[in-house]
Amino acid sequence: MVMSLSKHELEQSFKDKSVVELEDLVHLIEDHFGYDVRLTRKEDPSRLTDIQKKKMTAAIFNDPDVIHQLTQAELDRQRGISTYSDDEEEFARLIAEVKHDK
Known part of the structure; x- marks a missing residue:
């Protein structure tokens, strides 16, 4: 047709x-x-797909060094030293997500 x-x-x-x-x-x-x-807009070939983002995020947050750095940053923040971000809520959400994914 x-x-x-x-x-x-x-x-x-x-x-x-x-x-x-x-x-x-x-x-x-x-x-x-x-x-x-x-x-819909054409995908920029340099942009990651949702699946690629999820795999990369999982790989990052399963890395013991990353977990250690975030744990240390959380302890520092509790002591009044902000080494991660000026946004307390954003940092708390990140830590909660990492702990949830363990």
Whole structure:
């Protein structure tokens, strides 16, 4: 099944517009062809997928040296020395997540 739109039909659809927006094209496709169109940005190949992020996060937080550094930072913070972050709540969430994942 070939779905097409003639140049004339395309021009007629946008005859009153000096600029055709992406939204206009989406509506044309939906109305003319009967499809529900959803647009998503192309993935940047240098960005990690969710699966890659989860694997990397697991590897980092299973590293004994990282756990030691976070534990030491938590002890330092309890003593009034902030070596990790200025955001107390963010740090507490990170420590809770690491302890939960053990």
